[in-house]
Amino acid sequence: MRVHVADHPLITHKLSVLRDKSTPSPTFRNLTEELVTLLAYEATRSVRTVDVTIETPVATTTGVAIADPRPLVVPILRAGLGMLDGMVKLVPTAEVGFLGMVRNEETLQPDIYAERLPDDLSNRQTFVLDPMLATGGSLIAAIEYLFDRGAVDVTAICLIAAPEGLAAVEKATQGRDVTIVLGALDEKLNEVGYIVPGLGDAGDRLYGTV
């Protein structure tokens, strides 16, 4: 598993505002979108391309286009939906599929409650969007689901991860082509499975449900 933790003052600044409990939902949503766009730059580094011939006003030259089959972007509902616009701004030709997952806050086990993905993901590069990687249970379930459908690789973009969750994803995905791109790797999980210092419940903060 490859892990890339962003190291850029703009990303750290935007994350700091996001973490602040006084930041209201509209600002939280805008910052989430901006952060995804910045992280997507790194996450799409290995996106497959094909050479194309183009005519500039001056000469004929060779450029690149995103190859077929198009990449698949999968936001994990609900919180991952807040990352979708930022991602598709950068990769407008990507196809979008959805996975609805919720973590049982007592057992911390993930449950898949909705799915709308292409049946066959053979040969697809997939990008999973979820702001929080806490115990890792949700991301592991999402990654297994995508590989079971035939995906060739999975890149997850998360704003914040806990070291415990990152280690769990690494253990569960041995031998798979998995890349995790993070805005920050935090200190730990607390006794109720929240990331410390984290930002609280991303879904609640995005959608104002607290």
Ligand SMILES: O=P(O)(O)OC[C@H]1O[C@H](OP(=O)(O)OP(=O)(O)O)[C@H](O)[C@@H]1O
């Ligand atoms: O790593 P884990 O321990 O599995 O926790 C992370 C999951 O928890 C959050 O979703 P949540 O279950 O709160 O659903 P929501 O997006 O609807 O708020 C988050 O968006 C991840 O999907």
Ligand SMILES: O=c1cc[nH]c(=O)[nH]1
């Ligand atoms: O800290 C956490 C852990 C799980 N889900 C969140 O939204 N935040």
Ligand SMILES: [Mg+2]
């Ligand atoms: Mg939540």
